[in-house]
Amino acid sequence: MRSRLDQPHVHGYDGGILITRGDALPAGLVPARLPRESDRHTVVVAADPALDVAALITLLRRHLPVRCQSIRLVLSESGRAAAQTIADELGLEVIAPGGPVMLLPSGMLFAVKDEWRRFRPGGESADRHGVRQPPPDWERLVPLRLRALPPGLQATTIPAGLWLHDDVPPTTPLTGAMLSVPVDPARLTVVIGRPGHALPSESVHAALAALPRTLRRQMTLMPYGTDGGAAHSVAEWLTLRHRATIDVLAGVDGAAAEEASAGQGWGWRPFAQRTVYRPGNAPQIVQWLEPPLGVATTNGVHRANEDWEFEVIRSGLWLRPVGETQEQEFIRWLPIDEQHPLLVLGAAAVHQAARSLPLVSAVANQLPSDVSRRLRLAVTHPPAAADAPPWAVLLDRFGPLLGVIGPGQLVELPDPSKPSPHLENPSAAVVVPSPTPLPTSAPPPETRVVHAQPESPPSRFERLRLHQRRSSDGQPYLGAAFADWHLEMPHGWHPGAELRMDEAMFATTVPSPPASAKRPVSGPALVIWSVTAVRIDGSTSGAGERVRFPAGSRMRVVGVEHSEANGVTLALLRDVSRGDGHEPQPGDDAVLDRRARSALYRTVEAVRRVPATASWPRGPADGERMSQ
Template sequence: MDQEITVERVGGAVLVHDGRGDAAAAELAAALPVERHRTAVVVGAAAAAAVARLDPWVVADLDEHVQGGVRLLAAGAGAAAPGALPPARLLADRLGVEVIAPDGPLTAVPGGVFVPPPGTGWVAYRPDGGHRRGGPRHPAPWWQDDLPADLPPGATQVPLGVWVRHPDAPARDDEITTCPQDPARPVVVVGAPGEQPPEPSSVRIVLKGLSDAARDCVVLLDRTAAGLAQPVADELGAPVRVLHGLPTGDGTRLVHVAPDGTRTWQPFALESVYRPTAPPVVDRWVAPLPRLPLIAPAAYRLAPGWRVDVVARGLLVRPDAVEPDPAWHAPTGSTADVLLAAGPEVPAQVVAALDSLIAALPADAKAHLRVVPLSSLAAEAATRLSTARGKVAPVPTRSATRTFEHVIADVVVTADGRVLPATLVVANPRTSWVRATAEPTTLKSTAVEPTTPKLAAEEQAAEEQAAEESGRICGELDVEAVAQVRVPAQAVAPPHPVERALPLPPLSTAVPAMAPPPMASLAQATTAPPLGVPSVAAPSVSAPTPRKPAAPAVDEPEPADTPEAPAIELAPRPLPSVPVAPEDVPAAAELPPLTALTTAVAPPVLPQAAPEPAAVPPAAPAPALATEVPPDARSTPEQRHEVRQHLANRYDVAVRAVARLLAERPGMRTAGTDHSALVAELAVVRVFALNPSEDFDTAFHTCLAAGLRLLPTLRGVVVRGLSDLPAVGDVLRTPAPVLAVTAASDCALPGVELLIWTTAARRLSGLVDDDQADDVVLPAQTRLRVLAVEDGRVLAVEDGLPVDPALTRLRAAATRRADASLDPVEGSARWCGALPVG
């Protein structure tokens, strides 16, 4: 032996070095996890030659120290030199045990080792001459064998998972090659700072190549400058989960890396879900300031009427009435952006609260702070921030703001029976607010031909001026329908966008020959204008005909007084098919004109007078079941089959929504062992949320009770409408599940408001459309004790919960709703109904 070689125990491993010590090898040996029935042998750089030639003294010492098999941590020990066998293969023959060795270089990562290219991984040699190949990671995560075998050009494996780069990208020494793996899920790293990004199709190939189990939990790490997460989601046609920075050592925060490779700041948004053709949703985040109260997922209360939303690029400060614009969802950058969206004004109280927030931000965020005003009013308010001197960016130009110009949406009938009226969406590029105008339609035979009404020049100029002064910003909603339709927002004060599909009411008589009856939902709102959509059975509606250009406003004759809308009986039965002859349909000129959205319209005449003229009659509760279903009921395969047969196409529509929910929240897949039961029960919950007053049978309610247990609970105040005023001390009961809405919603409820402090209500967000995201379900057999009746509002708490803290929260919620300007909305009757006492 030419040199002295020492073989000794270090922790659970054996260290082979030259006697002078090898600090790096010793540190690796101490950090390696202990394997059952196998001993790790770490070879120092100076002793590598002796082990490669199988020095007899070294082999004898190893024979004394190892127990069971051997994992030989020596670079290239598993690869064969030209004309020779691999050293690991020879060592397996000498020791008579299995020897596992890498076929390439070794890279030490926290908690393990990795075989980078050009190596392929670990090779296990048996004494009988057999061998098998494994992956490049040790310890091997569960997803290592689920990665795609064939990678596109430019993609390679790294400890985190797969790194996808442009095929022409040069080799680089990047810290991504030493980041520790996540044992729970693979990470697909996209691009690198300062280089050309890969094509979204390359990322799609990698994601498609994953196994089903790995695809359910994979996460993207987008390191491109312009952001490739949204194009990947659009290319894939499915939601993708995205990290907003490089994992740090502790694993609790992420850090953004600038194009020059320096670490900048730690984003508040940790993970987001990017959806095809829709804005991303923040799913994991850290609070920007611990003392700020949480009011919604990734949203905090800054001041009365103002909120702070956690977004990928930093924070978004906005009034409650201002909806985020899709263009504001830019990817995480090197600056910690504080986006400021102003309403009609920015009060001094809000400026002071924002100053305090910025002053309390972490040092890394303040060092890279940039205040981005989103309008001229916001820019003026930013100049009053004492903590943002010299850090205010210019107002984004029109090219940086998403605008819409004359987007026409026709009348469509969805698969679940909803009718979406034709809308004209017009964008004001100076203020980026969206004004939507519902349009009347004419019916010829079985085809619906929408026409575009013209506003008077004075009304249109007045609306544009008022919108420019208020700086109102409204969003858009992609509705699941036959066609993509943007649903108009309510243009009433205060500005709060309400976007929802309007249901077609059932008819008790034939369609009148004159003006068409209004929709059922419009019979409950006194401020919404009649849409003038003719009532027609869903199967009789065919594809809409092309829109004809409207005549100029100056050539349009002044309409006569608008006739009063005819009464319509709201019969609780399915919509019948009504044959309509072409000669029975009024021409477009006979239809009443559409008034401005800001003009109050008299409510339609109902067949029966309401108890109080000013109140809107609440919807009747669902008929009671002969046998009440307990909330812990479990569905059987026979019941689920019966429900599927009964719901027919409505079940298929609901299943598609459940599939999207499970794709965005893969953790819900583990909620039940039977996947088919999980899908069926969640689909029943969605059907109930869309039709809460329908008469369902016992099998449906059994599946509904099981599905509600799969959804997350809400701890907070919810609101429901009552037709009668209960007495203090009464205990109200829900014989079957009922819908309610969170108290944070600005929707006015007809009848008497019942505010409930609950810990058992189930959230519906993600399972229903965005316009029902604030809806919750109170399970069956929920008992509500009435604590007080104050200012016409009933305060109640779930029976068994502490009374004093609940009453404090209920009074705070009642005060906020009393001070707020609540807007009546279509469909609010689903939150209303009688609750029995006892």
């Protein structure tokens, strides 16, 4: 005689039935959360051991309503054979999963690896019904498998949307963290990376570019662990190129603990929890943690006293006079650093050091210890030499000052107590110059290739406006410089190749006009992150400043763009010449290459935001597809 515990038992609920072994419900199953549909009956089969098809048909014939015309069969892999048999025997429509199915705590039914399929009596074709029930608004737009993925990248379907991760063994399972990502019914969520395995921004760009346009223009990005800023870079790129509105969340719940156990991950918990990117606007923080900085007002702004306030930005905090936002284009675009939060002081805070610096110390003392000990200070103007003593105290605590020289662009400044002659009166003006012809007297750049070294991964797109400074002859120029290549590149253009200039090369601080599609192109346009170039006196004009790279300068290719007709049309170079005897430490080159790529791509994007140069360096008439 079989035990009563082994007998199948049918539990009725509003809109469906639940089939189990014995009277007890499975652990954790709450009947109120079971799915319901207005136009069909839901049958949840949670019997262990499993029922055979004949026994299941007998139970359904007995317990389904008399006029039932359609059921959703919640039984893993029942869409392979059982569903068609049930449809034929009972004469009704059956929707069943082709693979495993999960009942999530939210009540959503999620089919793993395969979709829900509809089976009709008589063996009619089984059409597909997506993987989620109830389906979000974007369900039918998301392909089950992305076909054109970059090498090394995999896409896994999750309840909230897509999870992009690497293909490094061991194979990444569908983790509990992925299943718990909230589902937004109005917009797709894309989770990027996994703990300890960040993805290149370009790979993520390429994967999302293959999605339908409706999805690309409105989605949510969420990093899973440290992602090297990929989520924010992709958001900027989609906003600029596709006029999209992109939300970036702080990260997946539980990822910080996973990385911390492996000795990796964020060094601090960012204040910005949800950042929105919209066309033509700086990133807007719409959800944030409340740092203990005084009385909170609105929009993430915290009043320190009657005259000063702190605003939460994606990279940390911004100290400014109450209501002043003149430098927002500089400051709100500063990229987030996974190891170091920034406390940014605007021009007014730097010039009023006696009033602002005590606030800096007070705020640092109030912040959590994991934040305050990693805090770095950034300024939009170098401090005056007369203010060196109070700055020296802060530099001993927080390290060298960082200077903001453009939106999203930082350099390390010298100690204010030891002023540099080149930084006494810098101009912080940031403009978007219109490309103009090079002066007719400008000698053409001449370069020669010495050798090539392989491989440095391509970089990310980020937003930047071009940076210029007025100066006299011989002063160094730090920033983006534009030139043209007229010689052959025998080893081919690819990231990692190194060049040596046997003769001096001339460049300008604004680009030349786009090349016409009707004339041949002798070589790619060059955008160089300059370290050793010097300004040429009297060269400031509508074409910007002229700068000169001395003979013997060395450059490394950090990024390229191709066109179908002309091959490489744009090359991004980093000036790797060393004039100070400093030898790079292991890993320095990779970090500097990444920073240079980021700044140069943002420079290119600034040029392309102008309608007349939207396809620079090629003209708008060529209509060629460009790829990075």
